[in-house]
Amino acid sequence: MACIYLLFPFYSKSSVASIFERKVSVPLVLVLTFLLLASLFRRTMHIDDAWLAEYAYWLNKSGHIKSELFRGFENYEYQIFVCHKLFLIQGAALIKYFGFNLYILKSISLLYSLIAIAFVLAYFNKVVDLKNVWLHFLVFLAIFLANPCFFEYAFVFRPEANVMTFGLISFYFLNQGLNDSKLGCILISAFFAGIAVLTHLNSVIFISAGLLILLFEKRYSYFCVFAFVACLLSSFYFYDILLSNKFEIFFRQLKNDPALESEDFIWYTYILNIIKEHERFFHSPKEILFSVLLLMVVGYNFKYLVTMHKRLSLFTLFLVFSLAVVAHGKTSKYMFIYLPFLCILIVIGLANMQKIGFNRRWANYLLGFYFVGSSFQNSIFIDWKSPSISEQSSQVMKIIPRGSKVLVPFKFIFNEISNYQMQGHHVYRFFEQTGQYYEHKFNPFLISEYFRNEYIVIDNEYINHYKLKSNNNYGPYRLISQGKFMVFKKK
Numbered sequence: 001m002a003c004i005y006l007l008f009p010f011y012s013k014s015s016v017a018s019i020f021e022r023k024v025s026v027p028l029v030l031v032l033t034f035l036l037l038a039s040l041f042r043r044t045m046h047i048d049d050a051w052l053a054e055y056a057y058w059l060n061k062s063g064h065i066k067s068e069l070f071r072g073f074e075n076y077e078y079q080i081f082v083c084h085k086l087f088l089i090q091g092a093a094l095i096k097y098f099g100f101n102l103y104i105l106k107s108i109s110l111l112y113s114l115i116a117i118a119f120v121l122a123y124f125n126k127v128v129d130l131k132n133v134w135l136h137f138l139v140f141l142a143i144f145l146a147n148p149c150f151f152e153y154a155f156v157f158r159p160e161a162n163v164m165t166f167g168l169i170s171f172y173f174l175n176q177g178l179n180d181s182k183l184g185c186i187l188i189s190a191f192f193a194g195i196a197v198l199t200h201l202n203s204v205i206f207i208s209a210g211l212l213i214l215l216f217e218k219r220y221s222y223f224c225v226f227a228f229v230a231c232l233l234s235s236f237y238f239y240d241i242l243l244s245n246k247f248e249i250f251f252r253q254l255k256n257d258p259a260l261e262s263e264d265f266i267w268y269t270y271i272l273n274i275i276k277e278h279e280r281f282f283h284s285p286k287e288i289l290f291s292v293l294l295l296m297v298v299g300y301n302f303k304y305l306v307t308m309h310k311r312l313s314l315f316t317l318f319l320v321f322s323l324a325v326v327a328h329g330k331t332s333k334y335m336f337i338y339l340p341f342l343c344i345l346i347v348i349g350l351a352n353m354q355k356i357g358f359n360r361r362w363a364n365y366l367l368g369f370y371f372v373g374s375s376f377q378n379s380i381f382i383d384w385k386s387p388s389i390s391e392q393s394s395q396v397m398k399i400i401p402r403g404s405k406v407l408v409p410f411k412f413i414f415n416e417i418s419n420y421q422m423q424g425h426h427v428y429r430f431f432e433q434t435g436q437y438y439e440h441k442f443n444p445f446l447i448s449e450y451f452r453n454e455y456i457v458i459d460n461e462y463i464n465h466y467k468l469k470s471n472n473n474y475g476p477y478r479l480i481s482q483g484k485f486m487v488f489k490k491k
Contacts, residue, residue, distance in 0.1 A: 017354040025138035032145040050410035056091030069424030086198035087159035109161035148286035166196035194233025205322035277324035301349035445475040
């Protein structure tokens with residue numbers, strides 16, 4: 001009985017109220033926590049772990065953000081102006097005190113997630129009867145921990161968990177400031193909204209949502225204070241550009257950012273972004289499971305939520321709308337930055353259904369499908385068989401003299417970044433897409449020779465992409481080793 005929602009999705013004899021029983025919610029949270037912790041050291045490596053870790057490595061080493069993996073792309077080897085600056089400062093600090101370690105860097109997202117969870121508990125203490133606070137919190141934990149977006153990005157070296165936490169803190173103090181008419185709380189809220197932007201530019205949605213709430217509630221003096229403080233802090237994003245006076249390079253890097261496309265700079269794109277926002281919620285099965293649960297619970301409790309929890313509902317709506325406007329693409333990872341708000345709405349909706357004695361079976365089916373389906377999706381991120389990244393890279397790189405210039409997969413930077421001069425394969429995708437360094441037919445070997453790489457290490461992804469054949473030499477490079485990786489040496 002304890003884990004019916006996780007183990008038996010068609011169990012339907014009990015009402016939705018059963019998930020608020022400790023004999024169900026406590027074991028469910030424990031099981032989901034165990035799955036998360038057990039997965040941490042067997043994760044499939046995320047490309048952004050290496051991508052952003054290298055930025056942080058050079059920030060710690062040289063005092064400014066640059067990249068050797070992206071050598072040859074928009075002056076990245078000299079300085080990068082468009083990036084997640086405050087997040088990378090934190091990463092550089094971790095590297096300074098703990099060394100360049102994949103799992104140390106990944107843990108920063110997990111730490112921020114724990115802080116966010118603590119503020120959810122604090123919020124429930126303000127809006128829920130004291131006797132029900134922990135019941136609400138346990139159900140929140142179950143829904144949040146099971147979510148595949150959380151499961152993946154709570155242990156990836158990316159800024160979303162950081163942003164999520166700053167945004168949640170901003171809302172918590174905004175709510176307190178409005179409830180108690182405390183200017184100090186509004187200042188704290190604006191502070192966290194502002195520094196969130198320094199962490200990731202998408203965080204402007206928390207400034208937008210905060211200002212819209214203040215306008216909606218006609219708190220005009222608070223609006224002015226919030227806008228001034230948040231925008232002032234956000235402006236520090238440009239400090240390095242001002243110091244170096246390299247606005248031309250900044251705008252060129254912004255226009256040609258690998259994460260952006262030319263369509264992102266056309267005015268009607270913002271309208272299309274809103275129309276297509278549903279794609280973020282229904283991108284794949286892992287999002288669909290959560291989104292269906294969200295729509296059904298919020299839809300059923302819509303009148304209750306907008307009446308009794310108007311500020312939370314509006315703030316969440318403003319976040320979703322603002323992200324639809326400003327975010328490029330419909331990747332689900334950006335949903336992570338407002339995921340706690342969606343989960344809180346689900347919990348409050350379920351609690352209302354419990355209160356009115358709702359006992360239709362579809363709610364149990366939805367919860368069961370969500371927990372079982374999400375747990376299955378989460379298992380995809382765990383790699384139980386493959387050797388670790390450091391084991392793979394050290395095995396391959398031992399045949400290459402230290403100090404050599406090498407073209408490698410991004411992931412090879414861990415444990416090897418100080419031993420070699422590394423350029424990353426991924427930047428060649430951008431060369432190929434933009435027509436750089438070739439006139440007619442793209443040839444990675446000729447471009448590698450242009451950058452004076454003495455060796456090339458190619459993994460299966462790029463072996464397939466370039467359609468390389470075994471036992472072949474290519475241009476100025478000859479094959480010296482073959483297996484899971486192909487290793488070439490300049491003739």
